Amino acid sequence: MNPVTPALSHSLLAAASSVAAVESGQSLTEALADVHPDVRPAAQALAFYAMRHWGWAKAVRRTLVEREPASATMYALIGLSLLLLDASIRAREESPAAGTPVYSAHTLVDQAVQATQWHRSTASFKGLVNAVLRRFQRERAVILSRIENDLEATWNHPRWWIESLQKNYPQNWQALLAAANAHPPLTLRVNIRATTRETVERAFAEQGIETTPFGVAGLVLRVPRPITSLPGYAQGWWSVQDAGAQLAAPMLDVKDGMQVLDACAAPGGKTAHLLELAKVDLTALDVDATRLERVHQNLKRLGLMRRGVRLVAESAIKTHIWWDGKPFDAVLADLPCTASGIVSRHPDIRWLRRAQDVQQTAKLAREILDSLWSVVAPGGKLLMVTCSIFPEEGEQQAQAFAAQHAQAERLSAPGQLLPHLPDAEHPAGYDGFFYALFTRRT
Numbered sequence: 416m417n418p419v420t421p422a423l424s425h426s427l428l429a430a431a432s433s434v435a436a437v438e439s440g441q442s443l444t445e446a447l448a449d450v451h452p453d454v455r456p457a458a459q460a461l462a463f464y465a466m467r468h469w470g471w472a473k474a475v476r477r478t479l480v481e482r483e484p485a486s487a488t489m490y491a492l493i494g495l496s497l498l499l500l501d502a503s504i505r506a507r508e509e510s511p512a513a514g515t516p517v518y519s520a521h522t523l524v525d526q527a528v529q530a531t532q533w534h535r536s537t538a539s540f541k542g543l544v545n546a547v548l549r550r551f552q553r554e555r556a557v558i559l560s561r562i563e564n565d566l567e568a569t570w571n572h573p574r575w576w577i578e579s580l581q582k583n584y585p586q587n588w589q590a591l592l593a594a595a596n597a598h599p600p601l602t603l604r605v606n607i608r609a610t611t612r613e614t615v616e617r618a619f620a621e622q623g624i625e626t627t628p629f630g631v632a633g634l635v636l637r638v639p640r641p642i643t644s645l646p647g648y649a650q651g652w653w654s655v656q657d658a659g660a661q662l663a664a665p666m667l668d669v670k671d672g673m674q675v676l677d678a679c680a681a682p683g684g685k686t687a688h689l690l691e692l693a694k695v696d697l698t699a700l701d702v703d704a705t706r707l708e709r710v711h712q713n714l715k716r717l718g719l720m721r722r723g724v725r726l727v728a729e730s731a732i733k734t735h736i737w738w739d740g741k742p743f744d745a746v747l748a749d750l751p752c753t754a755s756g757i758v759s760r761h762p763d764i765r766w767l768r769r770a771q772d773v774q775q776t777a778k779l780a781r782e783i784l785d786s787l788w789s790v791v792a793p794g795g796k797l798l799m800v801t802c803s804i805f806p807e808e809g810e811q812q813a814q815a816f817a818a819q820h821a822q823a824e825r826l827s828a829p830g831q832l833l834p835h836l837p838d839a840e841h842p843a844g845y846d847g848f849f850y851a852l853f854t855r856r857t
């Protein structure tokens with residue numbers, strides 16, 4: 416059981432305000448950046464927990480609160496407190512799952528009520544928060560039986576999302592949702608330009624950190640830790656990258672001297688991997704200048720910001736602005752998408768997306784792909800990547816692209832990679848990605 420800290424009411428309020436921000440369309444990372452640094456770690460843990468269980472929280476809240484209060488933060492505080500109260504009651508009967516924040520029921524109710532008092536504007540919600548939480552304690556069994564068959568409450572994803580998976584993956588939609596709700600391991604890719612995997616393994620072992628190797632340069636840590644405290648971070652020995660994403664760069668089979676374009680590069684995970692694999696001339700594009708700055712920082716830390724590397728803040732669609740007419744031997748199109756394949760690492764994504772986003776991002780991705788095709792050299796390759804599991808953004812997109820471009824020949828690539836939990840064969844597991852590789856016929 417977590418110790419009683421005077422800051423719990425502050426963390427609850429900050430987490431609730433971050434959850435409310437997600438509900439209004441802001442990413443959880445952005446929302447947490449606005450939280451006071453003293454409270455942020457605790458608020459982050461609570462908000463991440465809330466996102467993984469928000470379908471349940473909303474369903475229970477609906478049974479208890481008839482009219483949504485004017486304050487979105489107070490409404491989120493009710494949902495969050497209900498979740499934590501339920502975890503505290505369950506902890507008496509079963510041992511809590513890893514990562515479950517458990518407080519005594521008394522502390523929780525007390526601190527949730529206290530959280531309403533930190534602002535004059537929310538103090539009037541004291542009675543409501545208190546009444547809802549006490550009623551949940553009294554009527555829990557009946558309330559839980561009422562939401563038993565609620566899809567969103569069971570799977571903690573929006574209904575439209577669950578229905579899309581049921582339609583597209585009738586055999587394994589439940590496994591996909593379970594994987595999305597699991598806690599992923601921390602997965603690293605060793606920078607083979609800077610060191611060897613053995614050196615990194617040894618440095619971790621010296622600090623008592625257990626790692627398991629996978630693939631060519633991967634290492635996985637079962638227990639995630641703050642990355643900047645791990646050995647070799649400052650020296651650029653490794654990057655954090657999911658095992659599924661580590662497949663991308665090698666598929667382009669880059670060789671020294673090749674002209675390479677990374678068209679949607681930020682924050683630069685795959686850009687760095689390409690530069691680790693060969694001494695290529697590389698142009699990294701991203702439409703978002705702020706995100707592109709992160710590519711710069713990452714390449715600098717990894718010692719890869721060398722001659723022949725060009726970073727351009729521009730849209731891939733506007734080839735007339737950034738392209739000098741020299742065709743590329745290899746083009747990586749890591750397209751903007753709903754990110755439905757990486758929900759276990761970003762549990763807020765499911766609540767940020769709307770059903771119509773799937774078509775909209777697929778349309779933008781299609782425009783980017785069509786533009787990029789014009790810069791691929793004869794015999795050159797274009798790798799289409801998304802971190803989505805919706806076929807509209809993956810296989811359907813790849814087929815439409817191939818049908819449109821007669822010179823595009825589809826080569827062997829994994830296609831739809833569905834999220835996979837770690838097991839003996841895949842110790843790091845992997846997120847969901849889509850890969851299609853094309854070459855321009857000569």
Ligand SMILES: C[S@@+](CC[C@H](N)C(=O)[O-])C[C@H]1O[C@@H](n2cnc3c(N)ncnc32)[C@H](O)[C@@H]1O
Pocket residue numbers: 678679680681682683684685686700701702703706729730731732749750751752783802
């Ligand atoms: C999936 S992320 C890329 C991840 C990156 N390749 C990595 O491995 O770290 C997609 C990126 O596409 C960028 N983007 C969106 N529209 C774009 C456009 N029209 N042109 C270039 N980049 C774009 C986004 O800003 C975002 O950084």
